[in-house]
Amino acid sequence: MESANNTNSSAPAAKIRVRFAPSPTGFLHIGGARTALFNWMYARAQGGTFILRIEDTDSERSKDEYLDEILRSMNWLGLNWDEFYKQSERFDIYRKYAQQLLDQGKAYQDGQAVILKMLPQQVKIFDLIRGEIQFDTETIKDQVLMKSNGTPTYSFACVIDDALMEVSHVIRGEDHISNTPKQIMIYQALGFKMPKFAHLPLIMDEQGGRMSKRAGAVAVSDYQRQGFLPQGIVNYLMLLGWSPGNNQEKVNLDAAVKKFSIKKVNKAGAAFSMDKLMWLNTQYIKELPVGKLIDLLLPFLKEKGYGDQFDRVWLEHTVKLYQPRMSTLLDFMDWADYLFEDNVKISDEDRVKHLGRDKIEGFKLLSEGLAKLSSFDHQSTEEAFRAVVTKLNIKAGDLVHPVRVALTGKTIGPGLFETMTVLGKEKTVERLKKAFE
RNA sequence: GGCCCCAUCGUCUAGCCUGGUUAGGACGUCUGCUUCUCAGGCAGAAAACACCGGUUCAAAUCCGGUUGGGGCUACCA
Numbered sequence: 001m002e003s004a005n006n007t008n009s010s011a012p013a014a015k016i017r018v019r020f021a022p023s024p025t026g027f028l029h030i031g032g033a034r035t036a037l038f039n040w041m042y043a044r045a046q047g048g049t050f051i052l053r054i055e056d057t058d059s060e061r062s063k064d065e066y067l068d069e070i071l072r073s074m075n076w077l078g079l080n081w082d083e084f085y086k087q088s089e090r091f092d093i094y095r096k097y098a099q100q101l102l103d104q105g106k107a108y109q110d111g112q113a114v115i116l117k118m119l120p121q122q123v124k125i126f127d128l129i130r131g132e133i134q135f136d137t138e139t140i141k142d143q144v145l146m147k148s149n150g151t152p153t154y155s156f157a158c159v160i161d162d163a164l165m166e167v168s169h170v171i172r173g174e175d176h177i178s179n180t181p182k183q184i185m186i187y188q189a190l191g192f193k194m195p196k197f198a199h200l201p202l203i204m205d206e207q208g209g210r211m212s213k214r215a216g217a218v219a220v221s222d223y224q225r226q227g228f229l230p231q232g233i234v235n236y237l238m239l240l241g242w243s244p245g246n247n248q249e250k251v252n253l254d255a256a257v258k259k260f261s262i263k264k265v266n267k268a269g270a271a272f273s274m275d276k277l278m279w280l281n282t283q284y285i286k287e288l289p290v291g292k293l294i295d296l297l298l299p300f301l302k303e304k305g306y307g308d309q310f311d312r313v314w315l316e317h318t319v320k321l322y323q324p325r326m327s328t329l330l331d332f333m334d335w336a337d338y339l340f341e342d343n344v345k346i347s348d349e350d351r352v353k354h355l356g357r358d359k360i361e362g363f364k365l366l367s368e369g370l371a372k373l374s375s376f377d378h379q380s381t382e383e384a385f386r387a388v389v390t391k392l393n394i395k396a397g398d399l400v401h402p403v404r405v406a407l408t409g410k411t412i413g414p415g416l417f418e419t420m421t422v423l424g425k426e427k428t429v430e431r432l433k434k435a436f437e
Numbered sequence: 438g439g440c441c442c443c444a445u446c447g448u449c450u451a452g453c454c455u456g457g458u459u460a461g462g463a464c465g466u467c468u469g470c471u472u473c474u475c476a477g478g479c480a481g482a483a484a485a486c487a488c489c490g491g492u493u494c495a496a497a498u499c500c501g502g503u504u505g506g507g508g509c510u511a512c513c514a
Contacts, residue, residue, distance in 0.1 A: 147512035178509035247462040276464040325476035400473035412475035
Protein backbone atom coordinates (compact mmCIF):
# COMPACT_ATOMS: atom_id res chain seq x y z
CA MET A 1 0.00 0.00 0.00
CA GLU A 2 0.98 3.63 -0.50
CA SER A 3 1.18 4.24 3.23
CA ALA A 4 4.67 2.82 3.41
CA ASN A 5 6.36 5.88 1.94
CA ASN A 6 9.82 6.33 3.26
CA THR A 7 9.96 9.92 4.42
CA ASN A 8 13.74 9.77 4.60
CA SER A 9 14.14 9.09 0.91
CA SER A 10 15.97 11.82 -0.93
CA ALA A 11 14.69 13.82 -3.90
CA PRO A 12 11.30 12.68 -5.15
CA ALA A 13 11.62 10.47 -8.20
CA ALA A 14 10.79 12.12 -11.49
CA LYS A 15 7.21 11.56 -12.49
CA ILE A 16 6.83 8.45 -14.54
CA ARG A 17 4.52 8.91 -17.49
CA VAL A 18 4.13 6.28 -20.18
CA ARG A 19 1.73 5.82 -23.03
CA PHE A 20 0.30 3.22 -25.33
CA ALA A 21 -0.40 4.72 -28.73
CA PRO A 22 -2.40 2.43 -30.97
CA SER A 23 -3.64 3.37 -34.38
CA PRO A 24 -7.32 2.57 -34.92
CA THR A 25 -6.70 1.04 -38.31
CA GLY A 26 -7.31 -2.47 -37.05
CA PHE A 27 -8.27 -4.42 -33.97
CA LEU A 28 -6.06 -4.55 -30.92
CA HIS A 29 -3.78 -7.44 -31.68
CA ILE A 30 -1.71 -9.58 -29.41
CA GLY A 31 1.47 -7.60 -30.03
CA GLY A 32 -0.19 -4.30 -29.26
CA ALA A 33 -1.73 -5.79 -26.15
CA ARG A 34 1.70 -6.86 -24.94
CA THR A 35 3.09 -3.36 -25.52
CA ALA A 36 0.11 -1.90 -23.66
CA LEU A 37 0.60 -4.40 -20.85
CA PHE A 38 4.27 -3.60 -20.33
CA ASN A 39 3.56 0.11 -20.34
CA TRP A 40 0.73 -0.42 -17.91
CA MET A 41 2.82 -2.62 -15.60
CA TYR A 42 5.64 -0.10 -15.63
CA ALA A 43 3.29 2.76 -14.78
CA ARG A 44 1.62 0.81 -11.98
CA ALA A 45 4.93 -0.48 -10.63
CA GLN A 46 6.35 3.05 -10.49
CA GLY A 47 3.23 4.80 -9.31
CA GLY A 48 3.21 6.60 -12.63
CA THR A 49 0.61 7.61 -15.18
CA PHE A 50 -0.59 5.44 -18.04
CA ILE A 51 -1.76 7.41 -21.06
CA LEU A 52 -3.83 6.01 -23.90
CA ARG A 53 -3.27 8.00 -27.03
CA ILE A 54 -5.12 7.22 -30.22
CA GLU A 55 -2.98 7.86 -33.27
CA ASP A 56 -5.70 8.46 -35.79
CA THR A 57 -3.96 10.88 -38.07
CA ASP A 58 -4.70 8.76 -41.11
CA SER A 59 -8.37 9.53 -41.60
CA GLU A 60 -8.54 7.16 -44.55
CA ARG A 61 -7.65 4.09 -42.57
CA SER A 62 -8.84 5.02 -39.09
CA LYS A 63 -12.27 3.68 -38.19
CA ASP A 64 -14.47 4.27 -35.17
CA GLU A 65 -15.32 0.59 -34.98
CA TYR A 66 -11.64 -0.20 -34.53
CA LEU A 67 -11.33 2.45 -31.85
CA ASP A 68 -14.28 0.92 -29.99
CA GLU A 69 -12.79 -2.51 -30.33
CA ILE A 70 -9.43 -1.35 -28.98
CA LEU A 71 -11.07 0.31 -25.99
CA ARG A 72 -13.18 -2.77 -25.30
CA SER A 73 -10.19 -5.07 -25.48
CA MET A 74 -8.13 -2.84 -23.19
CA ASN A 75 -10.93 -2.82 -20.64
CA TRP A 76 -11.45 -6.54 -20.95
CA LEU A 77 -7.78 -7.13 -20.25
CA GLY A 78 -7.98 -4.83 -17.25
CA LEU A 79 -5.53 -2.26 -18.62
CA ASN A 80 -7.14 0.91 -17.38
CA TRP A 81 -5.74 4.26 -18.45
CA ASP A 82 -5.38 7.55 -16.58
CA GLU A 83 -5.44 9.98 -19.49
CA PHE A 84 -6.89 9.77 -22.96
CA TYR A 85 -6.06 11.69 -26.14
CA LYS A 86 -6.89 11.55 -29.82
CA GLN A 87 -4.43 12.99 -32.28
CA SER A 88 -7.20 13.90 -34.70
CA GLU A 89 -8.29 16.53 -32.17
CA ARG A 90 -4.85 18.08 -32.01
CA PHE A 91 -4.10 18.94 -35.60
CA ASP A 92 -3.78 22.67 -34.93
CA ILE A 93 -1.01 21.96 -32.45
CA TYR A 94 1.01 20.04 -35.02
CA ARG A 95 0.42 22.76 -37.63
CA LYS A 96 1.68 25.39 -35.21
CA TYR A 97 4.96 23.56 -34.62
CA ALA A 98 5.37 22.89 -38.33
CA GLN A 99 5.05 26.60 -38.98
CA GLN A 100 7.58 27.29 -36.27
CA LEU A 101 10.13 25.02 -37.92
CA LEU A 102 9.40 26.65 -41.24
CA ASP A 103 9.94 30.09 -39.75
CA GLN A 104 13.19 28.97 -38.18
CA GLY A 105 14.37 27.57 -41.48
CA LYS A 106 14.73 24.09 -40.02
CA ALA A 107 12.11 22.72 -42.36
CA TYR A 108 11.15 23.51 -45.91
CA GLN A 109 8.06 23.24 -47.99
CA ASP A 110 7.39 20.97 -50.93
CA GLY A 111 3.98 21.90 -52.20
CA GLN A 112 1.79 21.82 -49.12
CA ALA A 113 4.06 19.35 -47.38
CA VAL A 114 6.49 20.40 -44.65
CA ILE A 115 9.76 18.56 -44.63
CA LEU A 116 12.50 18.47 -42.01
CA LYS A 117 16.09 18.87 -43.13
CA MET A 118 18.23 16.07 -41.79
CA LEU A 119 21.45 17.36 -40.29
CA PRO A 120 24.33 14.94 -40.83
CA GLN A 121 25.44 13.64 -37.45
CA GLN A 122 25.89 10.62 -35.27
CA VAL A 123 22.81 10.04 -33.16
CA LYS A 124 23.09 7.97 -30.04
CA ILE A 125 20.07 6.60 -28.31
CA PHE A 126 20.31 4.93 -24.97
CA ASP A 127 17.77 2.17 -24.80
CA LEU A 128 16.79 0.89 -21.36
CA ILE A 129 16.64 -2.64 -22.69
CA ARG A 130 19.35 -2.67 -25.33
CA GLY A 131 21.87 -0.12 -24.18
CA GLU A 132 23.48 2.30 -26.58
CA ILE A 133 22.45 2.29 -30.23
CA GLN A 134 24.17 4.53 -32.76
CA PHE A 135 22.91 5.83 -36.08
CA ASP A 136 24.42 7.94 -38.80
CA THR A 137 21.73 10.32 -40.07
CA GLU A 138 23.62 10.50 -43.35
CA THR A 139 21.68 7.42 -44.39
CA ILE A 140 18.32 8.91 -43.43
CA LYS A 141 16.51 11.11 -45.86
CA ASP A 142 14.69 14.33 -45.06
CA GLN A 143 11.54 13.55 -43.12
CA VAL A 144 8.06 14.65 -44.05
CA LEU A 145 6.47 16.34 -41.05
CA MET A 146 3.17 17.52 -42.50
CA LYS A 147 1.66 15.77 -45.47
CA SER A 148 0.24 17.60 -48.47
CA ASN A 149 -3.24 17.05 -47.11
CA GLY A 150 -2.42 19.04 -43.98
CA THR A 151 -2.18 16.12 -41.57
CA PRO A 152 0.95 15.30 -39.59
CA THR A 153 3.05 12.22 -40.16
CA TYR A 154 3.37 9.59 -37.48
CA SER A 155 6.80 10.65 -36.22
CA PHE A 156 5.97 14.34 -36.06
CA ALA A 157 2.73 13.95 -34.14
CA CYS A 158 4.32 11.30 -31.95
CA VAL A 159 7.25 13.49 -30.92
CA ILE A 160 5.12 16.56 -30.26
CA ASP A 161 2.64 14.60 -28.19
CA ASP A 162 5.25 12.70 -26.22
CA ALA A 163 6.91 15.99 -25.39
CA LEU A 164 3.74 17.93 -24.62
CA MET A 165 2.26 15.08 -22.61
CA GLU A 166 5.54 14.88 -20.71
CA VAL A 167 6.00 11.23 -21.45
CA SER A 168 9.03 10.13 -19.47
CA HIS A 169 9.50 6.68 -20.99
CA VAL A 170 8.63 5.62 -24.51
CA ILE A 171 8.08 1.89 -24.28
CA ARG A 172 7.20 0.43 -27.65
CA GLY A 173 7.95 -2.41 -30.05
CA GLU A 174 11.34 -3.09 -31.54
CA ASP A 175 9.98 -2.18 -34.94
CA HIS A 176 10.33 1.44 -33.86
CA ILE A 177 14.07 1.37 -33.22
CA SER A 178 14.77 2.62 -36.71
CA ASN A 179 12.23 5.41 -36.28
CA THR A 180 13.97 6.66 -33.17
CA PRO A 181 16.87 8.56 -34.81
CA LYS A 182 14.40 10.32 -37.10
CA GLN A 183 12.34 11.30 -34.11
CA ILE A 184 15.40 12.46 -32.21
CA MET A 185 16.11 14.86 -35.07
CA ILE A 186 12.62 16.20 -34.58
CA TYR A 187 13.12 16.59 -30.83
CA GLN A 188 16.30 18.50 -31.53
CA ALA A 189 14.69 20.77 -34.11
CA LEU A 190 11.84 21.55 -31.75
CA GLY A 191 14.13 21.94 -28.76
CA PHE A 192 12.15 19.41 -26.76
CA LYS A 193 13.45 17.35 -23.89
CA MET A 194 13.90 13.73 -24.86
CA PRO A 195 12.20 10.87 -23.07
CA LYS A 196 13.91 7.62 -22.23
CA PHE A 197 13.40 4.80 -24.69
CA ALA A 198 12.78 1.09 -24.22
CA HIS A 199 12.18 -1.12 -27.22
CA LEU A 200 10.38 -4.37 -26.55
CA PRO A 201 11.19 -7.53 -28.50
CA LEU A 202 8.62 -8.44 -31.12
CA ILE A 203 6.19 -11.30 -30.84
CA MET A 204 6.64 -13.80 -33.65
CA ASP A 205 4.22 -16.42 -34.90
CA GLU A 206 4.42 -20.04 -33.81
CA GLN A 207 7.03 -20.76 -36.45
CA GLY A 208 9.20 -17.83 -35.39
CA GLY A 209 8.27 -15.83 -38.46
CA ARG A 210 6.48 -12.55 -38.72
CA MET A 211 3.12 -12.34 -36.95
CA SER A 212 0.68 -12.35 -39.79
CA LYS A 213 -2.97 -11.61 -40.15
CA ARG A 214 -3.95 -14.98 -41.45
CA ALA A 215 -1.78 -17.06 -39.11
CA GLY A 216 -4.78 -17.70 -36.89
CA ALA A 217 -6.20 -15.38 -34.29
CA VAL A 218 -4.25 -12.23 -33.70
CA ALA A 219 -6.95 -9.91 -32.38
CA VAL A 220 -7.51 -9.84 -28.64
CA SER A 221 -11.24 -9.94 -29.32
CA ASP A 222 -10.76 -13.22 -31.21
CA TYR A 223 -9.33 -14.80 -28.09
CA GLN A 224 -12.21 -13.44 -26.08
CA ARG A 225 -14.63 -15.00 -28.54
CA GLN A 226 -12.76 -18.28 -28.34
CA GLY A 227 -13.37 -18.42 -24.63
CA PHE A 228 -10.04 -17.32 -23.20
CA LEU A 229 -9.99 -15.48 -19.90
CA PRO A 230 -8.28 -12.09 -19.68
CA GLN A 231 -6.20 -13.43 -16.78
CA GLY A 232 -4.82 -16.14 -19.02
CA ILE A 233 -4.04 -13.80 -21.89
CA VAL A 234 -2.40 -11.22 -19.66
CA ASN A 235 -0.36 -13.82 -17.82
CA TYR A 236 0.79 -15.38 -21.05
CA LEU A 237 1.68 -12.04 -22.64
CA MET A 238 3.81 -10.91 -19.72
CA LEU A 239 5.85 -14.07 -20.09
CA LEU A 240 6.83 -13.15 -23.64
CA GLY A 241 10.04 -11.26 -23.11
CA TRP A 242 9.97 -11.12 -19.36
CA SER A 243 10.13 -13.48 -16.41
CA PRO A 244 8.95 -12.88 -12.87
CA GLY A 245 11.80 -15.09 -11.64
CA ASN A 246 11.72 -17.83 -9.05
CA ASN A 247 10.60 -20.30 -11.68
CA GLN A 248 7.12 -18.87 -11.56
CA GLU A 249 4.87 -19.15 -14.57
CA LYS A 250 1.41 -18.49 -13.25
CA VAL A 251 1.46 -14.89 -12.10
CA ASN A 252 -1.42 -12.51 -11.77
CA LEU A 253 -1.23 -8.82 -12.62
CA ASP A 254 -0.84 -7.62 -9.06
CA ALA A 255 2.07 -9.93 -8.39
CA ALA A 256 3.65 -9.05 -11.73
CA VAL A 257 3.45 -5.34 -11.03
CA LYS A 258 5.31 -5.86 -7.77
CA LYS A 259 8.16 -7.58 -9.57
CA PHE A 260 8.22 -5.77 -12.87
CA SER A 261 11.43 -4.18 -14.02
CA ILE A 262 11.93 -2.80 -17.49
CA LYS A 263 15.63 -3.64 -17.33
CA LYS A 264 14.83 -7.32 -16.99
CA VAL A 265 13.00 -7.42 -20.30
CA ASN A 266 14.57 -9.68 -22.91
CA LYS A 267 16.05 -8.54 -26.17
CA ALA A 268 15.18 -11.46 -28.42
CA GLY A 269 11.88 -11.89 -30.21
CA ALA A 270 9.48 -14.43 -28.74
CA ALA A 271 7.46 -17.00 -30.67
CA PHE A 272 3.83 -17.21 -29.71
CA SER A 273 2.71 -20.56 -28.33
CA MET A 274 -0.97 -21.38 -28.40
CA ASP A 275 -0.26 -24.48 -26.29
CA LYS A 276 1.17 -22.52 -23.43
CA LEU A 277 -1.59 -19.93 -23.62
CA MET A 278 -4.08 -22.80 -23.44
CA TRP A 279 -2.35 -24.26 -20.45
CA LEU A 280 -2.40 -20.98 -18.56
CA ASN A 281 -6.02 -20.45 -19.47
CA THR A 282 -6.78 -23.93 -18.14
CA GLN A 283 -5.17 -22.97 -14.86
CA TYR A 284 -7.33 -19.88 -14.50
CA ILE A 285 -10.51 -21.69 -15.44
CA LYS A 286 -9.76 -24.37 -12.90
CA GLU A 287 -9.45 -21.91 -10.03
CA LEU A 288 -12.60 -19.97 -10.93
CA PRO A 289 -15.47 -20.25 -8.42
CA VAL A 290 -18.14 -22.21 -10.24
CA GLY A 291 -20.63 -19.36 -9.99
CA LYS A 292 -18.20 -17.03 -11.70
CA LEU A 293 -17.54 -19.60 -14.39
CA ILE A 294 -21.27 -19.91 -15.03
CA ASP A 295 -21.54 -16.15 -15.41
CA LEU A 296 -18.87 -16.31 -18.09
CA LEU A 297 -20.53 -19.24 -19.80
CA LEU A 298 -24.01 -17.73 -19.93
CA PRO A 299 -23.33 -15.36 -22.84
CA PHE A 300 -21.89 -18.23 -24.85
CA LEU A 301 -24.94 -20.39 -24.14
CA LYS A 302 -27.23 -17.61 -25.14
CA GLU A 303 -25.35 -16.91 -28.33
CA LYS A 304 -25.52 -20.57 -29.24
CA GLY A 305 -29.28 -20.31 -29.02
CA TYR A 306 -29.73 -22.25 -25.80
CA GLY A 307 -31.47 -19.34 -24.10
CA ASP A 308 -30.60 -17.92 -20.72
CA GLN A 309 -33.02 -19.59 -18.38
CA PHE A 310 -31.42 -22.52 -16.61
CA ASP A 311 -31.88 -24.28 -13.30
CA ARG A 312 -28.94 -22.79 -11.46
CA VAL A 313 -28.35 -25.82 -9.25
CA TRP A 314 -28.40 -28.15 -12.23
CA LEU A 315 -26.10 -25.84 -14.21
CA GLU A 316 -23.69 -25.76 -11.32
CA HIS A 317 -23.55 -29.57 -11.24
CA THR A 318 -23.00 -29.68 -14.95
CA VAL A 319 -20.33 -27.01 -15.11
CA LYS A 320 -18.44 -28.60 -12.23
CA LEU A 321 -18.29 -31.79 -14.24
CA TYR A 322 -16.52 -30.06 -17.11
CA GLN A 323 -14.53 -27.39 -15.31
CA PRO A 324 -11.45 -29.54 -14.63
CA ARG A 325 -11.19 -30.53 -18.29
CA MET A 326 -11.83 -27.15 -19.92
CA SER A 327 -9.08 -25.14 -21.58
CA THR A 328 -11.41 -22.49 -22.93
CA LEU A 329 -15.03 -21.56 -22.33
CA LEU A 330 -15.78 -22.89 -25.79
CA ASP A 331 -14.78 -26.37 -24.66
CA PHE A 332 -17.89 -26.49 -22.53
CA MET A 333 -20.01 -25.55 -25.51
CA ASP A 334 -18.50 -28.38 -27.51
CA TRP A 335 -18.61 -31.02 -24.84
CA ALA A 336 -21.91 -30.28 -23.16
CA ASP A 337 -23.99 -29.53 -26.24
CA TYR A 338 -25.95 -32.78 -25.83
CA LEU A 339 -27.48 -31.37 -22.66
CA PHE A 340 -28.97 -28.43 -24.48
CA GLU A 341 -29.91 -30.01 -27.79
CA ASP A 342 -33.07 -32.08 -28.19
CA ASN A 343 -31.38 -34.74 -30.21
CA VAL A 344 -27.96 -36.34 -29.95
CA LYS A 345 -25.84 -36.19 -33.03
CA ILE A 346 -24.04 -39.50 -33.49
CA SER A 347 -21.54 -39.85 -36.29
CA ASP A 348 -21.81 -42.84 -38.62
CA GLU A 349 -18.37 -43.86 -37.52
CA ASP A 350 -19.31 -43.98 -33.85
CA ARG A 351 -22.58 -45.72 -34.68
CA VAL A 352 -20.76 -48.50 -36.50
CA LYS A 353 -18.05 -48.74 -33.88
CA HIS A 354 -20.14 -48.63 -30.72
CA LEU A 355 -23.77 -49.28 -31.52
CA GLY A 356 -23.79 -52.76 -33.02
CA ARG A 357 -26.89 -54.97 -32.88
CA ASP A 358 -25.30 -56.94 -30.07
CA LYS A 359 -25.87 -53.97 -27.77
CA ILE A 360 -29.65 -53.96 -28.17
CA GLU A 361 -30.34 -56.32 -25.32
CA GLY A 362 -28.15 -54.41 -22.89
CA PHE A 363 -29.71 -51.09 -23.85
CA LYS A 364 -33.19 -52.53 -23.41
CA LEU A 365 -32.46 -53.90 -19.97
CA LEU A 366 -30.69 -50.74 -18.90
CA SER A 367 -33.45 -48.41 -20.02
CA GLU A 368 -35.99 -50.56 -18.20
CA GLY A 369 -33.89 -50.64 -15.06
CA LEU A 370 -33.31 -46.91 -15.11
CA ALA A 371 -36.96 -46.17 -15.81
CA LYS A 372 -37.91 -47.86 -12.59
CA LEU A 373 -35.63 -45.73 -10.42
CA SER A 374 -37.32 -43.41 -8.00
CA SER A 375 -34.21 -41.36 -7.36
CA PHE A 376 -31.86 -40.79 -10.24
CA ASP A 377 -28.36 -40.15 -9.00
CA HIS A 378 -24.82 -41.43 -9.38
CA GLN A 379 -25.36 -44.32 -6.99
CA SER A 380 -28.75 -45.52 -8.18
CA THR A 381 -27.84 -45.33 -11.87
CA GLU A 382 -24.64 -47.21 -11.25
CA GLU A 383 -26.47 -49.95 -9.37
CA ALA A 384 -28.98 -50.31 -12.18
CA PHE A 385 -26.12 -50.42 -14.65
CA ARG A 386 -24.17 -53.05 -12.71
CA ALA A 387 -27.25 -55.22 -12.52
CA VAL A 388 -27.47 -55.32 -16.31
CA VAL A 389 -23.79 -56.04 -16.72
CA THR A 390 -24.01 -58.86 -14.21
CA LYS A 391 -27.08 -60.34 -15.77
CA LEU A 392 -25.59 -60.36 -19.27
CA ASN A 393 -22.22 -61.40 -17.92
CA ILE A 394 -20.33 -58.75 -19.89
CA LYS A 395 -17.56 -56.32 -19.00
CA ALA A 396 -18.71 -52.91 -17.78
CA GLY A 397 -16.68 -51.18 -20.45
CA ASP A 398 -18.54 -53.06 -23.17
CA LEU A 399 -21.68 -51.22 -22.22
CA VAL A 400 -20.27 -47.99 -20.80
CA HIS A 401 -18.85 -46.70 -24.05
CA PRO A 402 -21.84 -47.46 -26.26
CA VAL A 403 -24.13 -45.88 -23.71
CA ARG A 404 -21.99 -42.75 -23.54
CA VAL A 405 -22.16 -42.45 -27.31
CA ALA A 406 -25.92 -42.94 -27.28
CA LEU A 407 -26.45 -40.32 -24.57
CA THR A 408 -23.91 -37.69 -25.58
CA GLY A 409 -22.88 -38.43 -29.14
CA LYS A 410 -19.31 -38.49 -27.92
CA THR A 411 -16.74 -41.12 -27.03
CA ILE A 412 -15.17 -38.94 -24.40
CA GLY A 413 -16.57 -37.13 -21.40
CA PRO A 414 -17.01 -37.25 -17.65
CA GLY A 415 -17.95 -40.44 -15.82
CA LEU A 416 -21.00 -42.12 -17.29
CA PHE A 417 -23.11 -41.99 -14.15
CA GLU A 418 -22.41 -38.32 -13.59
CA THR A 419 -23.35 -37.80 -17.19
CA MET A 420 -26.65 -39.64 -16.71
CA THR A 421 -27.36 -37.63 -13.60
CA VAL A 422 -27.05 -34.26 -15.30
CA LEU A 423 -28.88 -35.50 -18.40
CA GLY A 424 -31.79 -36.59 -16.22
CA LYS A 425 -33.87 -39.74 -16.11
CA GLU A 426 -36.32 -38.85 -18.84
CA LYS A 427 -33.79 -37.98 -21.52
CA THR A 428 -31.46 -40.79 -20.55
CA VAL A 429 -34.15 -43.42 -20.89
CA GLU A 430 -35.47 -41.88 -24.06
CA ARG A 431 -32.07 -41.74 -25.74
CA LEU A 432 -31.35 -45.34 -24.80
CA LYS A 433 -34.64 -46.44 -26.34
CA LYS A 434 -34.11 -44.46 -29.51
CA ALA A 435 -30.49 -45.50 -29.94
CA PHE A 436 -31.24 -48.24 -32.42
CA GLU A 437 -34.15 -46.71 -34.27
C1' G B 438 20.84 -4.04 -51.25
C1' G B 439 21.82 -0.24 -47.08
C1' C B 440 21.18 0.77 -41.86
C1' C B 441 19.73 -1.30 -37.14
C1' C B 442 18.39 -5.19 -33.49
C1' C B 443 18.88 -10.20 -31.85
C1' A B 444 20.84 -15.54 -30.84
C1' U B 445 20.38 -21.07 -23.95
C1' C B 446 16.06 -27.60 -24.77
C1' G B 447 10.89 -27.91 -30.42
C1' U B 448 8.73 -23.21 -27.68
C1' C B 449 8.74 -19.41 -23.49
C1' U B 450 12.62 -18.62 -20.19
C1' A B 451 16.51 -18.71 -15.43
C1' G B 452 21.65 -18.17 -15.46
C1' C B 453 25.15 -13.61 -18.63
C1' C B 454 26.16 -7.44 -15.99
C1' U B 455 29.99 -9.17 -11.13
C1' G B 456 33.75 -16.05 -15.89
C1' G B 457 34.33 -21.72 -12.03
C1' U B 458 26.23 -24.49 -12.13
C1' U B 459 25.15 -32.04 -12.42
C1' A B 460 23.04 -25.33 -17.28
C1' G B 461 17.32 -24.72 -13.44
C1' G B 462 11.86 -24.10 -14.37
C1' A B 463 7.44 -24.11 -17.52
C1' C B 464 4.64 -25.53 -22.13
C1' G B 465 4.78 -29.40 -25.50
C1' U B 466 6.49 -34.60 -26.36
C1' C B 467 7.21 -39.69 -24.37
C1' U B 468 6.62 -43.56 -20.24
C1' G B 469 4.21 -45.46 -15.83
C1' C B 470 0.23 -45.15 -12.02
C1' U B 471 -4.94 -43.66 -11.14
C1' U B 472 -9.68 -45.10 -14.49
C1' C B 473 -15.65 -46.88 -18.01
C1' U B 474 -13.35 -43.05 -22.17
C1' C B 475 -11.22 -38.19 -22.31
C1' A B 476 -9.37 -34.60 -19.31
C1' G B 477 -7.17 -34.03 -14.64
C1' G B 478 -3.87 -35.63 -10.76
C1' C B 479 0.69 -38.13 -9.33
C1' A B 480 5.70 -40.16 -10.57
C1' G B 481 9.51 -40.32 -14.18
C1' A B 482 12.26 -39.62 -19.12
C1' A B 483 14.30 -37.50 -23.52
C1' A B 484 15.56 -32.53 -24.90
C1' A B 485 19.68 -26.49 -25.30
C1' C B 486 24.35 -22.77 -24.49
C1' A B 487 24.16 -21.58 -33.49
C1' C B 488 29.32 -21.78 -35.50
C1' C B 489 34.57 -20.20 -35.64
C1' G B 490 38.40 -17.68 -33.35
C1' G B 491 40.39 -14.58 -29.25
C1' U B 492 41.17 -13.25 -23.87
C1' U B 493 41.78 -16.43 -19.44
C1' C B 494 44.24 -21.48 -15.21
C1' A B 495 38.90 -21.51 -16.46
C1' A B 496 33.86 -18.93 -21.27
C1' A B 497 26.70 -20.11 -21.87
C1' U B 498 28.85 -15.81 -19.36
C1' C B 499 33.91 -10.99 -21.86
C1' C B 500 35.74 -9.52 -27.20
C1' G B 501 35.78 -10.17 -32.70
C1' G B 502 33.97 -12.54 -36.94
C1' U B 503 30.62 -15.99 -39.57
C1' U B 504 25.92 -17.89 -40.14
C1' G B 505 20.92 -17.52 -39.13
C1' G B 506 16.46 -14.80 -37.73
C1' G B 507 13.92 -10.14 -37.21
C1' G B 508 13.02 -4.82 -37.98
C1' C B 509 13.34 -0.21 -40.74
C1' U B 510 14.23 1.73 -45.48
C1' A B 511 6.13 5.48 -47.23
C1' C B 512 3.27 12.39 -47.67
C1' C B 513 1.00 3.99 -43.02
C1' A B 514 1.35 4.03 -37.99
